[in-house]
Amino acid sequence: DTAVSQTPKYLVTQMGNDKSIKCEQNLGHDTMYWYKQDSKKFLKIMFSYNNKELIINETVPNRFSPKSPDKAHLNLHINSLELGDSAVYFCASTSNTGELFFGEGSRLTVL
Amino acid sequence: AQSVTQLGSHVSVSEGALVLLRCNYSSSVPPYLFWYVQYPNQGLQLLLKYTTGATLVKGINGFEAEFKKSETSFHLTKPSAHMSDAAEYFCAVSYLTGTASKLTFGTGTRLQVTL
Numbered sequence: 001d002t003a004v005s006q007t008p009k010y011l012v013t014q015m016g017n018d019k020s021i022k023c024e025q026n027l028g029h030d031t032m033y034w035y036k037q038d039s040k041k042f043l044k045i046m047f048s049y050n051n052k053e054l055i056i057n058e059t060v061p062n063r064f065s066p067k068s069p070d071k072a073h074l075n076l077h078i079n080s081l082e083l084g085d086s087a088v089y090f091c092a093s094t095s096n097t098g099e100l101f102f103g104e105g106s107r108l109t110v111l
Numbered sequence: 112a113q114s115v116t117q118l119g120s121h122v123s124v125s126e127g128a129l130v131l132l133r134c135n136y137s138s139s140v141p142p143y144l145f146w147y148v149q150y151p152n153q154g155l156q157l158l159l160k161y162t163t164g165a166t167l168v169k170g171i172n173g174f175e176a177e178f179k180k181s182e183t184s185f186h187l188t189k190p191s192a193h194m195s196d197a198a199e200y201f202c203a204v205s206y207l208t209g210t211a212s213k214l215t216f217g218t219g220t221r222l223q224v225t226l
Contacts, residue, residue: 004154031212033214040218041149041199041218041219041221042216042218042219043155043201043216043219044216045213045214045215048213056213090154090155092155094212097162097212098143098145098160098162098205098212098214099145099157099160100155100157100212100214101157102147102154102155102156103154104153104154105152105153105154
């Protein structure tokens with residue numbers, strides 16, 4: 001069983017479209033995250049939710065809206081996609097030991 | 112604020128040679144330190160972590176790292192490189208903010224292993 005699973009793994013879309021990425025973890029963790037990895041492999045935190053409550057919200061355009069229906073799920077919706085949104089988006093979860101468990105990533109390409 | 116600096120974006124070693132990947136951190140509180148590995152087209156996998164206690168930490172695949180507070184370093188080493196070690200390696204520092212841990216990553220070091 002995959003601990004942290006993301007769908008879809010690949011997304012190719014046009015500028016201006018809206019897209020969503022889903023994430024689920026079966027580790028029983030309370031805290032989940034979205035990280036963005038750019039073309040230079042730099043990883044930057046975007047959001048964190050603890051038991052469905054938004055805890056960390058970095059400087060991210062409000063076109064990005066996370067949603068956590070329950071503590072095992074954290075979805076990311078992106079409106080009006082721009083070229084600069086092309087990246088790999090990683091979902092992660094933790095039991096607050098500091099160690100994060102990552103999904104395999106969702107590669108978004110905006111044309 | 113916490114930050115991590117990884118010296119060398121690319122490191123190339125011969126198979127069987129020593130691997131040394133450098134990481135220095137900045138933290139206003141005692142840090143939790145991590146090394147993660149990312150293989151091509153995959154997510155990040157934890158190699159090892161330091162929280163408290165013994166400063167020499169052993170991880171998976173023969174890697175180890177030593178926490179040196181006086182040098183604010185957490186360098187990753189492996190005595191003998193294997194071709195399968197070729198990957199991107201990330202050092203990270205964690206601290207608690209409210210009820211969530213925030214993991215801040217370095218810029219990564221790509222390890223190349225040659226025959």
